[in-house]
Amino acid sequence: MREVNASEITDIVQRLSIENNIYLDKDVTDKITESAKKEDSPIGKQILEQILTNAKLAIEENRPMCQDTGIAVIFVELGQDVHISKGIFHEAINEGVRRGYTQGYLRKSVVEDPVFDRKNTKDNTPAIIHTEVIPGDKIKITVTSKGAGSENMSEIKMLKPADGIDGVKDFIVDRVKRSGGMPCPPIIVGVGIGGNFEQCAYLSKKALLRPLNTRNPDRRWDTVEKELLTRINQLGIGPMGLGGRTTALAVQILAMPCHIASLPVAVNLQCHAHRHKTAII
Amino acid sequence: MTEERILQAPLKNKDIEKLTCGDKVMLNGTIYTARDAAHKRLIQLLEDGKPLPFDIKDQIIYYVGPTPEKPGEVIGSAGPTTSNRMDPYTPRLLDAGLKGMIGKGQRSKEVIEAIVRNKSVYFAATGGASVLLAKSIKKLKIIAYEDLGTEAIREIYVENFPCIVAIDFKGRDLYENGPENYQIL
Numbered sequence: 001m002r003e004v005n006a007s008e009i010t011d012i013v014q015r016l017s018i019e020n021n022i023y024l025d026k027d028v029t030d031k032i033t034e035s036a037k038k039e040d041s042p043i044g045k046q047i048l049e050q051i052l053t054n055a056k057l058a059i060e061e062n063r064p065m066c067q068d069t070g071i072a073v074i075f076v077e078l079g080q081d082v083h084i085s086k087g088i089f090h091e092a093i094n095e096g097v098r099r100g101y102t103q104g105y106l107r108k109s110v111v112e113d114p115v116f117d118r119k120n121t122k123d124n125t126p127a128i129i130h131t132e133v134i135p136g137d138k139i140k141i142t143v144t145s146k147g148a149g150s151e152n153m154s155e156i157k158m159l160k161p162a163d164g165i166d167g168v169k170d171f172i173v174d175r176v177k178r179s180g181g182m183p184c185p186p187i188i189v190g191v192g193i194g195g196n197f198e199q200c201a202y203l204s205k206k207a208l209l210r211p212l213n214t215r216n217p218d219r220r221w222d223t224v225e226k227e228l229l230t231r232i233n234q235l236g237i238g239p240m241g242l243g244g245r246t247t248a249l250a251v252q253i254l255a256m257p258c259h260i261a262s263l264p265v266a267v268n269l270q271c272h273a274h275r276h277k278t279a280i281i
Numbered sequence: 282m283t284e285e286r287i288l289q290a291p292l293k294n295k296d297i298e299k300l301t302c303g304d305k306v307m308l309n310g311t312i313y314t315a316r317d318a319a320h321k322r323l324i325q326l327l328e329d330g331k332p333l334p335f336d337i338k339d340q341i342i343y344y345v346g347p348t349p350e351k352p353g354e355v356i357g358s359a360g361p362t363t364s365n366r367m368d369p370y371t372p373r374l375l376d377a378g379l380k381g382m383i384g385k386g387q388r389s390k391e392v393i394e395a396i397v398r399n400k401s402v403y404f405a406a407t408g409g410a411s412v413l414l415a416k417s418i419k420k421l422k423i424i425a426y427e428d429l430g431t432e433a434i435r436e437i438y439v440e441n442f443p444c445i446v447a448i449d450f451k452g453r454d455l456y457e458n459g460p461e462n463y464q465i466l
Binding site: 058061067271 | 413
């Protein structure tokens with residue numbers, strides 16, 4: 001059994017919350033650079049270049065790349081041989097978010113209740129925390145900052161098994177089409193397939209964590225991802241929805257077993273400000 | 282298409298008439314920020330027959346909720362938010378004299394009709410280019426609803442703020458005809 005101080009978790013979440021919002025990962029800027037070269041639409045090209053310039057300015061000036069610094073969605077892989085001492089796990093994470101969002105001058109975008117007062121909690125807590133228990137004595141923490149523009153364009157659908165792969169593909173493409181410019185294209189399309197209603201939504205978000213320069217380890221899904229990316233970029237939506245060849249940078253799928261009567265599919269859209277950072281304790 | 286124009290706020294009809302959807306615009310002058318919560322309050326004032334916290338005639342509203350500014354900064358990061366959440370409120374504001382909006386994403390049929398009815402214009406700015414856009418904002422004053430924090434109404438002065446005419450005064454919509462030009466059937 002390895003002892004880990006709760007304060008270590010807080011420190012890491014604080015640091016990652018801030019870094020996340022300033023430094024856009026190279027796999028994302030590489031894809032945008034590649035797309036800008038190929039973009040036929042003059043407006044589309046200008047938008048992609050603005051996004052790249054903005055990414056540089058954010059680092060130079062130490063400012064968040066986007067004003068929607070998101071709700072903090074945190075993925076934890078908790079080794080079963082770890083004991084967390086001197087604090088409570090979820091509180092330690094939320095304290096890290098609180099400090100990161102306050103000290104990093106990040107926007108506080110969480111309201112206390114979804115319908116009635118919608119009063120801002122003023123420290124961006126509570127975070128959304130997903131924890132998986134894994135073998136070992138390490139804790140892997142991934143902090144993501146998820147903006148609402150793209151999140152609001154996400155959807156889950158319980159297909160019939162008879163809808164098959166064509167039904168799955170059509171639902172994904174249609175979801176992107178109906179979203180137009182609202183999720184801030186170029187987007188990354190996270191897809192969860194299988195599981196059940198809530199597991200499928202979780203998979204679609206987790207699918208976004210895969211680096212953009214990697215392939216799906218399952219060859220069948222790898223082929224589907226490539227086909228979907230082509231179809232989506234043929235929609236013509238383009239950067240910010242104003243027309244062009246670059247609508248999505250990647251389609252990333254995670255699938256898992258499901259009930260004999262079910263075929264759940266979830267699509268979680270991610271804007272080009274694709275922010276996620278990981279650390280291991 | 283894609284002419285670059287320098288434009289002064291508040292807007293004049295003769296300037297709006299020169300704009301075509303797809304034009305690149307560098308905007309200068311004083312504009313106002315407002316998003317969901319501020320819109321709700323503005324509409325309530327109109328319904329109650331009370332005056333708005335600023336004279337809306339010929340003005341531009343920028344849909345933005347900036348990050349908190351660090352010491353020495355005029356404003357934090359300040360890119361556009363999704364405009365369609367303001368769609369239920371927008372026709373009312375256009376009918377009250379609002380001339381322009383800056384945001385991102387397509388608008389409803391009702392908003393486009395109100396744009397045509399009132400000879401106004403909708404600009405798109407690049408979502409997520411929030412540091413770049415903040416650099417065009419030179420002055421800032423909170424003029425209403427300070428309690429709303431990031432959603433307070435700010436009067437801002439912009440210089441060469443880059444945006445694109447997304448829906449022009451004739452109702453031509455770049456969110457429709459832009460993708461049509463590039464789709465592969």
